Amino acid sequence: MTKTSHTVLRVIALCAFVFCFSNGFAQNAKHKTFHVIAFYHEYHDLAHISFVHDANKFFPEMAKKYNFTxxxxxxxxxxxxxxxxxxxxxxxxxxxxxxxxQRKAFQTYMKNGGGWLGFHFAAFALTPSEYNADWDWYHNEFLGSGQYVSNTWHPTSAILRNEGGDHPVTKDMPPTIKTTPNEWYRWEKDLTKNPDIKILFSIDSSSFPLGNGPKQSEIWHSGYYPVVWTNKNYKMVYFNMGHNDMDYDGHTNATLSHTFDSPMEAKLILNALMWVAK
Structure with a gap:
């Protein structure tokens, strides 16, 4: 066989390899792709609006990197x-x-196997308030938390303890992680007594005192506070995180912290997204 023939065959083989690799990659990419839709309001709390803007930057970047929309x-x-x-x-x-x-459509979607991530104020309910506890399935069965009871202030970083064990969301996470500043919520119902709830992260005792007031009720000195959990009957994860620190005291209303700036916090959220998408 001539040298020219060898060259031609090598070119043909290389082209075939590239075609097969590219086709295989495309098929693999098509196989992995999933689609995410985020719903939000721009409520009056600037800290929540700031978080929403951060999320709408973070998730598109992750979508490009991990092949979802x-x-x-x-x-x-x-x-x-x-x-x-x-x-x-x-x-x-x-x-x-x-x-x-809309509530009925969401409930049906989840009962039919859809995936969901909820953040911070998505679980808020308090009667009487502008956001009454008037959705029994969502707050009592799905989330299991019932009504909001109290919160810390000012937004403060916390050390979270990994309680997920070998759960897919937490199994590659360290025993503790440090978050960016957040306003932490306390709930009406004891999630540890709900067999349907799997707590993934809680406030570690090394975080206390958590918050700095000025109200004493806004400073937690002890107690057990779940902040990330899933309901075993659904593909869902709730995160108490979602409230950036803002310069309210200085009256500039500038954003002082960004939830996704914590690498471990961002990894946890991404782990959860990948898990509920399966």
Missing amino acids: YDSTKDWTKLNAEFLSKYQVILFLDSRPEDPA
């Missing part, structure tokens, strides 16, 4: 069966639906 909307009328059929995961960014039809 990310859409976000303030149009909650899209929380319906037809629209949701395009997506494998829903995010509630510091928000929850108020309309009964």
